[in-house]
Amino acid sequence: MSNVIFLYGNDEFAIARKLKDFESDFADPTTAGMNTARLEARSMSEDELNNAINAMPFLAPKRLVILSNPSAKYNNPGTRKKFETYISNVPDSARLVIHELVESKEAEKHWLIKWSKNSTAIKTQGFMLPKQRDMSGWIVNEVKNQNGKIEPQAAAKLAEMVGVDTRQAGMEIAKLLAYVNWVRPVQGSDVEAVCIVTSQQSVFEFADALSQGNGKVAQRLLHRLLENEDAFALWGMVVRQFRLLIQAREILDGRGNKDDVARALGVHPFVAEKTTGQAARFSIESLESIYRKLLGIDEMVKTSQITLELAMDTLVVELTR
Structure with missing residues (x-):
């Protein structure tokens, strides 16, 4: 796997979940905090980024560096080229995960995505919000991810309530499964009783x-x-x-x-x-x-x-x- 990963899209819930997946990769949770750095590009200095990436991991094979909103700092061709050159040389002792909110119509034009097509230094992964017509199916799958079941009518009702807000849908699903105590499928009446639209x-x-x-x-x-x-x-x-x-x-x-x-x-x-x-x-x-x-x-x-x-x-x- 590349040492640099770029997560992009307009589904904040999915991106946040993927970031948690990276954080859970540490075999020993007690050392995870010491080996994880979170940086906001807009406010960080170049030294902070350099130190975070090049510090040696503590009792772990890699450090995890999470960098958000790179376009806020690297906002012209010169600074972007310099940044691309820098992250092309991220050492094997670090994994740099970059993430940014990008609308679907802007994705192909994003500078890091265009660069990734000609570089093996970075891997990209998109997370776009589902269309409204697909939201019922998304809810069914998310209920399975949370180890529960839901009737199609209930999924459709919840989809009407939350639109394509996947974060809100995820929270409502958690409430519903706790309400039925994971012992039966969620029904339409449960959605009406529990969900705080x-x-x-x-x-x-x-x-x-x-x-x-x-x-x-x-x-x-x-x-x-x-x-x-x-x-x-x-x-x-x-x-x-x-x-x-x-x-x-x-x-x-x-x-x-x-x-x-x-x-x-x-x-x-x-x-x-x-x-x-x-x-x-x-x-x-x-x-x-x-x-x-x-x-x-x-x-x-x-x-x-x-x-x-x-x-x-x-x-x-x-x-x-």
């Missing part, structure tokens, strides 16, 4: 409140969501919603409608209708500005400069004042 609905309402500058409502919705959802899971839902809003706004600016949004984004008609309505209340400039703020928050949280809960509260204040 209100989380996704509340994210829509949260984005509505932000678009209207209603800070009090946005804060109330945020705190209600945090009571029921893991903060990082909720953060993923918020980031995904604003990414969808940017794409929907671009479609609207091109004289498209909610049907075009549903087809282009591969989302359920309900999600497309809500997202189109929200996108119409934002300009593309304001959406891009918000998304840059989200990326900035993500970086600060990953580098322990701020807690995610405080960061989201601060975001609401900044966007509604």
